[in-house]
Amino acid sequence: MFPCGHGAVIVLLLFCQIVGLMLFLRGFFQLKKAIHGRATNKDLPPEPSSKGTGHPLPPKFERVVIMLIDALRADFVFSEQSKMPFTQEMIRRNKSFR
Numbered sequence: 001m002f003p004c005g006h007g008a009v010i011v012l013l014l015f016c017q018i019v020g021l022m023l024f025l026r027g028f029f030q031l032k033k034a035i036h037g038r039a040t041n042k043d044l045p046p047e048p049s050s051k052g053t054g055h056p057l058p059p060k061f062e063r064v065v066i067m068l069i070d071a072l073r074a075d076f077v078f079s080e081q082s083k084m085p086f087t088q089e090m091i092r093r094n095k096s097f098r
Contacts, residue, residue, distance in 0.1 A: 067087075077087055
């Protein structure tokens with residue numbers, strides 16, 4: 001079946017396996033480029049509970065609501081018999097996604 005013998009086929013398959021693993025690891029664990037320069041502790045904003053000098057970073061939003069529902073079917077939300085009136089109202093007002 002194999003003219004060059006089983007040993008050569010196994011070596012070839014092992015080589016292909018190693019090359020494939022190396023390609024996968026290079027793509028999956030990419031190296032990040034270093035950023036030159038150094039930051040010091042003085043560059044950081046103070047902790048909210050500390051009485052340090054400087055000003056804390058301003059908030060980007062007044063509040064954030066994260067709602068994660070795994071495997072939510074559309075008929076649970078959009079049907080008239082839905083038990084999710086708040087979610088339906090947010091969708092109607094176009095405030096569910098921004």
